[in-house]
Structures are given as C-alpha cells and as structure tokens.
Amino acid sequence: MGFYGDHFAEKVAIVTGAGGGIGQAYxxxxxREGAAVVVADINVEGAQKVADGIxxxxxxxxxxxx
Numbered sequence: 001m002g003f004y005g006d007h008f009a010e011k012v013a014i015v016t017g018a019g020g021g022i023g024q025a026y027x028x029x030x031x032r033e034g035a036a037v038v039v040a041d042i043n044v045e046g047a048q049k050v051a052d053g054i055x056x057x058x059x060x061x062x063x064x065x066x
Contacts (some may be wrong), residue, residue, distance in 0.1 A: 008035035019046025
C-alpha cells in the first residue's frame, strides 16, 4: 500500500467497522488519497493494527473503539 494521492488532502474520514474487511479497505483507500483516517471499530486491537499499517506507509490514522 503506497500513499500517493491528494484528492482528500486536509480532510478527515471516519470509517466505522474499519478494523477489518471492507471497512479496512475503505480506510486504506481514503488514506492513500490523502485523508487523515479515524479507524473506528468495536475491536480496538483490529482498529489499531489497521491504523498502524496506514501510519507505517506515511498516512495519518487514529484508532478509536466505538
């Protein structure tokens, strides 16, 4: 996953259910396009793993339990 876009630069995306599956895919795609992403999930461990992956690729992400 490489971060290369700026379509959503200076925007924040809140993605629920982002700790895995399709929510994770949306969170990663939005991050690739420049959004800062709130990775929200009831499974905070999964959300943290996704947020760490986004940050590891140069994106901005925050894991939140919801």
